[in-house]
């Protein structure tokens with residue numbers, strides 16, 4: 001069953017569609033983008049990318065900059081400030097009005113509290129800021145209660161902890177060893193914080209076994225965080241050299257991954273979690289499910305804003321009529337910033353074709369098209385109507401087998 005899906009996907013080569021060949025215009029300047037997306041910027045959902053990490057995890061496919069040099073914090077703040085000021089000028093508005101904030105990386109808590117305060121100042125976010133929704137990715141290995149309290153003070157409501165796996169052999173294999181275990185960290189965090197925690201796990205990591213992965217479920221059962229995110233290891237060694245460290249035999253096969261995922265879906269449901277898509281599960285609480293508005297590049301959104309504006313190196317912006325990424329390389333990003341055009345790739349959609357293309361963009365994260373597969377005949381849930389974690393599984397299965405695009 002699974003192999004037939006993989007073969008089907010392999011033939012379609014959906015990973016190579018970006019930017020879309022049917023887009024109205026590609027790689028337009030930022031000024032042109034703003035004209036074409038006129039009106040899409042009322043009330044902002046903002047994504048800020050902080051690319052720095054002190055050490056490289058060998059599985060990682062994110063846009064990162066590995067350094068122990070924290071003087072980068074100040075330099076990067078200057079870039080973000082410059083980008084924001086340019087945006088205001090180009091948009092012809094006096095302030096950003098951030099209603100939803102997503103901070104990702106890299107490691108956002110690479111920044112000291114002092115420099116994070118400066119970031120909030122740049123973004124015009126005060127203490128007790130009233131957001132519709134927030135999400136920040138945090139590395140728990142360099143996090144403590146003081147940092148968490150500081151973020152709470154500024155109104156941040158959701159902290160995604162990249163736990164990935166709890167098994168020492170798996171963590172050692174992906175070069176993510178730590179002097180403390182996640183359980184020790186969680187014991188030191190106050191219980192009120194658990195209502196804001198989102199545990200992120202990665203399925204299909206090298207050296208994972210059924211036993212090692214089901215231990216992760218026990219952690220969810222014990223601490224019952226507000227949300228759980230289940231993502232998939234995506235093997236892209238042509239982009240990330242660090243992934244060439246693994247032998248094929250180190251990586252669990254797709255059938256194994258599918259079985260584990262099925263087990264997770266069942267057990268998380270039994271624990272009272274509900275899937276909102278993109279591998280995101282939330283505790284079954286009426287107000288959260290009813291408040292859920294849409295899915296975008298950062299996952300489920302509780303904000304009514306129809307898009308998200310990205311700031312920072314490699315950040316991605318997504319609106320109903322178009323999407324773009326900033327340059328991924330810091331020197332190039334900073335050089336292009338001075339020309340007020342940090343955009344590397346952009347796509348503006350035909351207005352009559354918006355919905356289809358928007359779906360196509362989202363498919364990049366899962367790589368399959370609606371109605372492309374007769375899910376019912378395969379006896380598995382339709383990921384477009386049930387839980388789209390299946391899409392991540394397919395992305396994994398495909399990326400493992402596709403040649404470089």
Ligand code: SF4
Nearest residue numbers: 053056057060062106
């Ligand atoms: S997994 Fe996280 S901490 Fe590790 S290199 Fe990637 S972004 Fe940095």
